[in-house]
Amino acid sequence: MTKKVRFTGKTAVVSGAASGIGRAVATRLAAEGAHVVIADRNADLGRKVAAEIGSAAEFAVLDVVDPDSWRQLVEGTRVRDGADVLVNAAGILKAIDLESDPIEAFTRVLDVNVTGTMLGCQAITPRMRNRDDAAIVNMGSVSAYVGTWNLIAYDVSKGAVRNLTKELAIYYARRGDRIRCNAVHPGVVQTSMVDGFFAENAEERDAWIATQPHGKFARPEEIANLIVFLASSDARFMTGGDYVVDGGSLK
Ligand SMILES: NC(=O)c1ccc[n+]([C@@H]2O[C@H](COP(=O)([O-])OP(=O)(O)OC[C@H]3O[C@@H](n4cnc5c(N)ncnc54)[C@H](O)[C@@H]3O)[C@@H](O)[C@H]2O)c1
Numbered sequence: 220m221t222k223k224v225r226f227t228g229k230t231a232v233v234s235g236a237a238s239g240i241g242r243a244v245a246t247r248l249a250a251e252g253a254h255v256v257i258a259d260r261n262a263d264l265g266r267k268v269a270a271e272i273g274s275a276a277e278f279a280v281l282d283v284v285d286p287d288s289w290r291q292l293v294e295g296t297r298v299r300d301g302a303d304v305l306v307n308a309a310g311i312l313k314a315i316d317l318e319s320d321p322i323e324a325f326t327r328v329l330d331v332n333v334t335g336t337m338l339g340c341q342a343i344t345p346r347m348r349n350r351d352d353a354a355i356v357n358m359g360s361v362s363a364y365v366g367t368w369n370l371i372a373y374d375v376s377k378g379a380v381r382n383l384t385k386e387l388a389i390y391y392a393r394r395g396d397r398i399r400c401n402a403v404h405p406g407v408v409q410t411s412m413v414d415g416f417f418a419e420n421a422e423e424r425d426a427w428i429a430t431q432p433h434g435k436f437a438r439p440e441e442i443a444n445l446i447v448f449l450a451s452s453d454a455r456f457m458t459g460g461d462y463v464v465d466g467g468s469l470k
Pocket residue numbers: 234235236237238239240241258259260261281282283284307308309310311312331335358359360361404405406407408409410411412413
């Protein structure tokens with residue numbers, strides 16, 4: 220059987236690629252022929268993922284909230300010649316109490332999840348304009364659709380990413396750019412982010428499992444399948460969309 224190589228000759232940037240969903244996406248894009256920039260603030264893990272992928276990957280240290288960091292990524296990697304795919308997968312999750320936590324805890328989550336996504340789009344867009352069908356995929360969450368009691372910053376951030384995605388999709392289309400922009404909204408996925416959250420909030424685990432009709436969480440690869448499809452030209456007419464992949468948890 221011939222291997223599907225939808226990304227041969229294409230360059231992809233994946234933020235948050237040192238771990239979890241970003242790592243699964245980067246691995247899959249490279250397997251389908253892309254040159255992948257593994258971008259993460261965790262240099263040790265990021266370099267390890269790039270080494271595992273091999274010559275199809277390069278690592279760039281990136282702090283998504285820092286515009287200079289994005290500039291260095293653009294100038295210091297293959298992205299300087301153009302980019303076909305941007306997956307904004309860097310993100311953080313933190314339980315926050317409305318009254319007892321400082322406002323900085325709230326704004327930090329918004330900075331990384333929302334401003335970090337915005338800065339990624341801003342930095343990479345000019346390098347996507349010379350491409351035939353470029354695609355951005357932003358990481359939302361089922362949290363963009365529902366409220367919880369202690370994820371006030373995270374839920375607000377994912378609602379914002381959902382609308383940022385629609386805004387940019389229309390922006391690109393009206394300008395005549397061949398750049399698509401979609402959002403993927405996973406339910407709970409087994410990654411370090413979720414392990415860390417349950418380590419600090421052990422009592423929450425059963426409540427979250429109870430939202431899953433199949434009684435289990437997703438694997439990162441099960442989310443990557445959808446992201447990679449949206450990034451590919453198989454999804455050429457798809458932009459501004461919300462794609463939930465949650466095992467039926469929203470019902
Ligand atoms: N795991 C889930 O259940 C779940 C569900 C819905 C949405 N998401 C979203 O998917 C994305 C990936 O999450 P994950 O579960 O793979 O998490 P993860 O913790 O496994 O990976 C996130 C990566 O982002 C990186 N990162 C964090 N802050 C950064 C910054 N300022 N600059 C650069 N890199 C930074 C981390 O170093 C890490 O490698 C996030 O946006 C998350 O909100 C996750």
